[in-house]
Amino acid sequence: MTYVRLNHYPPCPSPDLALGKGPHVDASAFTLLTTDGVSGFEVRRKSDGEWVRVRPTVNSFIFVPGDIFQVWTNEKYNSLLHRVVVNSQQERFSMITVFTPSYHTLVQPLEEMVDEQDPPKYRPYKWGEFFMTRRLSNFMKLEKPVIQITNFKIRE
Numbered sequence: 001m002t003y004v005r006l007n008h009y010p011p012c013p014s015p016d017l018a019l020g021k022g023p024h025v026d027a028s029a030f031t032l033l034t035t036d037g038v039s040g041f042e043v044r045r046k047s048d049g050e051w052v053r054v055r056p057t058v059n060s061f062i063f064v065p066g067d068i069f070q071v072w073t074n075e076k077y078n079s080l081l082h083r084v085v086v087n088s089q090q091e092r093f094s095m096i097t098v099f100t101p102s103y104h105t106l107v108q109p110l111e112e113m114v115d116e117q118d119p120p121k122y123r124p125y126k127w128g129e130f131f132m133t134r135r136l137s138n139f140m141k142l143e144k145p146v147i148q149i150t151n152f153k154i155r156e
């Protein structure tokens with residue numbers, strides 16, 4: 001399943017107090033992000049935890065690996081923590097194309113990514129169920145915490 005979402009961030013009178021979108025990783029396999037040339041997209045650098053602004057380049061796509069990428073590659077790659085900062089001067093538009101498997105897919109480390117030295121780090125999970133639970137929990141007050149891929153992590 002692939003879907004497209006358009007985001008609009010109006011100018012914000014207090015950009016120090018608000019974010020356009022809080023820190024998150026996408027649950028997708030990967031997301032392609034394209035923007036209108038106004039900056040705001042930031043990624044968290046793993047080495048020192050700093051937020052780094054990505055220079056906006058029009059007519060290009062930014063590849064954002066999501067949770068499924070991390071599971072499929074058995075953590076040879078990690079999902080990317082990112083956020084959106086707003087500014088008081090300019091509105092900003094972005095478009096994301098989100099690539100996810102079909103509803104009934106079982107997500108698990110790919111055969112090619114595991115061996116005896118590097119056994120699977122995740123139990124299989126049902127993508128459709130994961131997605132629906134995550135989607136609904138965005139709007140509901142739940143007793144349980146939001147579903148995460150760490151729920152399926154195999155501890156050594």
Ligand SMILES: O=C(O)CCC(=O)C(=O)O
Pocket residue numbers: 005007021026033035040041082083084093094095096
């Ligand atoms: O607007 C952006 O630059 C990124 C948006 C984003 O991360 C998202 O919609 O998941």
Ligand SMILES: [Fe+2]
Pocket residue numbers: 024025026082
């Ligand atoms: Fe995102």
